[in-house]
Amino acid sequence: MPAIVQGARVVCSGARLNPDEDELPNNLHPGTSVNGSMSSSLVEARGLTKYFDELVAVDGIDFDVAEGEAFGFLGPNGAGKSSTMRMIGAVSPVTAGTLAVLGMDPAVDGPKIRARLGVVPQEDNLDQELSVYENLLIYGRYFGLSKNVIDERAAELLQFAQLEDRRDSPVEPLSGGMKRRLTIARGLINQPDLLLLDEPTTGLDPQARHLLWDRLYRLKQQGVTLIITTHYMDEAEQLCDRLVIMDKGNIAAEGAPRDLIERYSTREVLELRFPVGTQAVNAARLDGIAKKTEVLPDRVLLYTDDADFAHTKVLEVGLIPESTVSRRSTLEDVFLRLTGRSLVD
Amino acid sequence: MAGNPDAAGTVDLVSSTLAARAVPAPVLAGGGAVRMLERNYLVYRRIWPVIISGFFEPIFYLFSIGIGIGALVGDVTIANGELVDYTAFVAPALLAASAMNGAVFESTFNIFFKLKYGKVYDAILSTPMKTRDIAIGEIAWSLGRGLIYASAFILVMAAMGLIESPWGILALPATLLIGFAFAACGMAATTFMNSWQDFDLVNLIVLPLFLFSATFYPLSVYPDIFQTLTQLSPLYHGVQLIRSFTLGTLSIDLFGHIAFLVAMGGVGSYITSRRLEKLLLS
Structure with a gap:
């Protein structure tokens, strides 16, 4: 694990760096802002709105996600969590309002934003025609990483996901928990600044959930910024520093889990x-x-x-x-x- | 690894500079389509017998119809009044038809699976890749596959003495053009499909194209009205193109055939790219 830990720390410190500016020192402390005018929010939404034809999925919400934070969207099915996640992931156009991800506009810089995101979708979409290792390999290639870099990272990530002995297995026979861990490993291949997890443990048995929580907790410890949607309360309490409760496209409440409990219960x-x-x-x-x-x-x-x-x-x-x-x-x-x-x- | 070594070298360099800062090297300056080819290469290197099977289809037709029926028919009179051996007449049409079949199969069944069931493209679009990269990469893959079959078939034709003109070498790029036109339109059509039943429609279109595009006999055997109809068939233009090259009967009409197929491929590519955006980036 040490290499990943190190990698992730560097990623974290590099979060404000503009990838186009070269020759910047690599040991900047996360607190040192390279660009003073830039806010420390990795995601900033104001009046964020999403319509699907007549259906209002997200109804003008405001939120900020700070660097290094584990931020949660909690809500029943259909509350607008996944729609919000897809907009942050720069794969779903914003209907109205403003959204800045890593300081950029998803409508303009979608590919640039996605280059620095890790995405774990609600439904596993691993490449069924490839093996475990090949999934990591080709995903790294989509990010333009060289095979050497990918091989190095894949070895660490397979260890992290406890899939080392399944390296050359096809994806299909893996258990739900294994697939989920592989999807997370895949999302980390580009050492993202921000990891988006859409209902990461839905459908997993308790053992698999706890193992996954452990892995996510480790990432959090390493300083990776996490955005998680869930409808499991225990998951939100376990993982999130701060969360918003969404209902019918709106934010019903916002705060740290303990604060919310004190405030509303x-x-x-x-x-x-x-x-x-x-x-x-x-x-x-x-x-x-x-x-x-x-x-x-x-x-x-x-x-x-x-x-x-x-x-x-x-x-x-x-x-x-x-x-x-x-x-x-x-x-x-x-x-x-x-x-x-x-x-x- | 498939893909061009230069691009890979550049990526290496970039990623090692960036790796120092641990910021991923973004694939921002194109090259995405090549990654799509790499992905397909990874898949097919394990199931390569599937690829070989595609080679036999036109060969079987050539032996059964070209040689078998050819023995009964003898010679046919083509448009410019020349007499041509039937096998030499039908072989280029079979080449064109197999370019069409290969492209349609690859761009409908395979793409539909990846689009609707495998969710392969959803995963790809979470990376810096764009829908255009997917469209171009998939069409290029289908062309590459077609190129292998066409080369093999042209070699067989040459060995059997069925290529009567040095222009015959242009039959190879011509099959690519046919493949492009049909792959682009096939993929565009696939983006509108909802279930496997919709593929019956594909057969309903492809089979008559195969049979009625002046494939097995000259256009002149039809009454005028059917001649006009036939000229609307994209495969007809492909057949005429390849046949003119292998028989060496060049004419100004060739530009018309080429323009038809280029336009078809262009429109198909455009629709595909737009539709993928609508389907995947909503």
């Missing part, structure tokens, strides 16, 4: 399950115990800063739930509060 949640059909009746007797009470078809949620204390109060009222769960508030609570509980599609 309570510290803890007490879940009470009563016999079927009696949730509402029982909830009515719990007035005043929690900051907020929510009645679901199968249970009652009490939002409180001290779940154990609330539990004691519940017992004092004389109610004995069938089961009780006392837990920390999660991003899921925030998410459901902001985007609602009804099914999206």
Whole structure:
């Protein structure tokens, strides 16, 4: 791993460098701005809008992604996350508003931007007609890298993706997790300044998810800027320094995961399950115990800063739930509060 | 590695300078189409027997129709009144037809798979590559493949004494032109297809072109109305072009045939590039 670590650090420091300017020293500290007037945002969106014919996919959103940050788009299906990602990836024209990626306009400098991005799409689009190694090779060639450089990087990346023993295997028989790791490795072949991950762990089993999180966490440690979309709350909490919650093309909230939980939920949640059909009746007797009470078809949620204390109060009222769960508030609570509980599609 | 050594050398240089700063060397100044060829080379170097199979199709036709039917027919009278051995008459048409078939197959079935199922182009467009690189690269690949078949077939024709003029050497670039015209239009058509059923339409177009483009008999056997119709067939222009070269019957008409095929290829390429943008960069 050391070589990748080193490479990625350099990439990070090189992020502000204009590739056309030669002879710049390679040991610039990330904090040293070469071009003072340039902001440190790798991505800057103002009023970013995307229409597909009449359908509004993204409805005028503002956000900034800073260098070295892991930034998340969290939202239900159809919230506009992938459309936003494709616009950042310079493969989908912006309908209205402004978008700057790495200080450039995707409409003008698409290929220049893409040269410095790593993209991991929602659907694996590995080249099925090529082997694992060949996928890395040809992808590097698309970036104009020489075979020597690619071979060197491919060896490291296969190790990083734990696919060394599958180097010459065709892509098709690989497991979902392996394909995903290969797609990530492929996205790193050009040592990108910015890695875009669209629902990186959707459809993977828990082991594969945790392995992937570990790999992404390592990249983050190395200073690679990550933009991740997900609808998994635990993933967002694990990986993102900062995130926006999207709903119906808009940004519903923005902040660090813990901040959002503090702002939109309570510290803890007490879940009470009563016999079927009696949730509402029982909830009515719990007035005043929690900051907020929510009645679901199968249970009652009490939002409180001290779940154990609330539990004691519940017992004092004389109610004995069938089961009780006392837990920390999660991003899921925030998410459901902001985007609602009804099914999206 | 396929591709020209000069370009590779330049890339090496650039990437080593940039590698010091660890900024990827962007392929900004063209050369993208060559990468597309490299990709196809990687795929086909493992399944090369598929490529060889394409060589046999026109040879089989030549032996069955050219030699078999030729023995019954004897000589045919061509436009300028000359008598020509039937085998020598039909062989250039088979060459033109196989250039068409190869280009159409490569640019429809193979492209459709990569476009709709393999998502190969989506992945490629996440890199500095452009839709134009894909269109040019894929068409060039299909031409390269056609070139191999055409060369082999022309050698067989020469060995059998079916090339009656030194102009016959121009049959080779002529097959490339036919390949270009059909590959470009085939690929353009593919971008409009939604399912494998749509390929029945391809056969519905290609088969009559093959049979009715003055392939097996001179245009003069038709009544006037069918002669005019035949002249609308792109393969007719390809057949006339190659036949004129191998028989040495040059005329001013050749420029018309060439113009027709160039225009067809140009329009096809343009539509392909635009459609890929619409499909992949939305």
